[in-house]
Amino acid sequence: MKLNSAQIAQFEAEGYLLLRGALADADLDPVITEYMQHIDRRASELLTEGKLVELYADEPFDRRLVSICRECDEIYSNLDIMHFRGRASFKFLRNDHLLDIVEGLVGPEITCCPVQHTRAKLPEGLTPTAGDSHIAPWHQDAGAFVEEADPHFILTVWLPLSAARPENGCLQIIPRVHREGLQQHWHEGGLVTMRVDEETSREEVLTLPMDEGDVLLIHKAVPHRSTLNNTDTVRWSMDLRYQRTGTPSGRPHYPDFAVRSHCDPDSVLTDYDEWCRLWVEALEGRQVSRPPRWEVVP
Secondary structure, X not given: OOOOHHHHHHHXXXXXXXXXXXXXXXXXXXXXXXXXXXXXXXHHHHHHOOOOOOOOOOOOHHHHHHHHHHHOOOOHHHOOHHHHOOHHHHHHOOOHHHHHHHHHHHOOOEEEOOOOEEEEEOOOOOOOOOOOOOOOOOXXXXXXXXXXXXXXXXXXXXXXXXXXXXXXXOEEEOOOHHHHOOOOEEEEOOEEEEOOOHHHHHHHOEEEOEOOOOEEEEEOOOOEEEOOOOOOXXXXXXXXXXXXXXXXXXXXXXXXXXXXXXXXXXXXOOOHHHHHHHHHHHHHOOOOOOOOXXXXXX
C-alpha cells in the first residue's frame, strides 16, 4: 500500500500513524520461519550439550523460546538483527510493500538507518542477568542519535511478529509532542530515557495493541516506551528506521545502506554477504568510545 494525503497529514499532525493489516503473511513469514529454524537448530545443539532436557519442538513461535530460556538462555543474546544477521531479515529491510509505505514520508531515495532491531521480549522474571533492553523507558528516538542527525527526519517503523498487547508490553506513545522537538534525556541502566510527568501519562498516553501485519510509523521526536511482559509468551517485534539517502544516520559507527533509489538503482545494497561483513566489522570496532551525548546516571 501507499500512503494517501490524509494519512500523511495525520502523521504530520500527530507524529504517528498506525496501519492495520498493512503487511501480509507472505511479507513476514520468511523472517519468522528463519528465526524458528535458528531456534530449532540451537535447541538441538543445547540438547546435545546437556543444557536442555528436551527440544520443546511442539511449542508455538511465541512460546518455545520461553520454555528453552527457563533452562538455558544462551540462545537469547544473539537474536537481535545485527548479531543474528539472517538472510530473510536482510531481504525484509528492503521489502517492497514496506518501502512503499516508507516512501510516502521519506521520499523515493531511501536509506536503512543502522538502528534496526528484532526483539524477543521474554516474560518478566526470565530476563537474563545482563538485563533486557527490550523493556524501554520513555524516550524519543532522536535522543539516541548523535547531534549531527538532529536537523534530519528519521522514520521509526515498528511492527509485531506476534500479538502485542498491554499485558505483554506493546508500545505506548505520547502523540503531538514531536512539534516541541528534542527534549532532555539521560543515560540510565545503559538506556536513554526522558522524564514524563504522571499527569501527562494519564491524560495523553496512547496504548497501541497490534497484531502481526500491523505497522506503526513514529516520528523520531514522539516519546514512546515498552513495558513489562507479564505473560508466559514472547512478544516478538521489529523496529526499523529509514531516512532520506545522504542524510546523517545518527549512528556513524554502524552501517547504513540504500534500500530504494529511483535515481540510482545500482546504489541499493542487495549483497547479503556484504551486509554481514559491514555489521561484523562495525561490531568488532564497537569498543571505539565517544563521550555520551547525555549525562550518565549511576
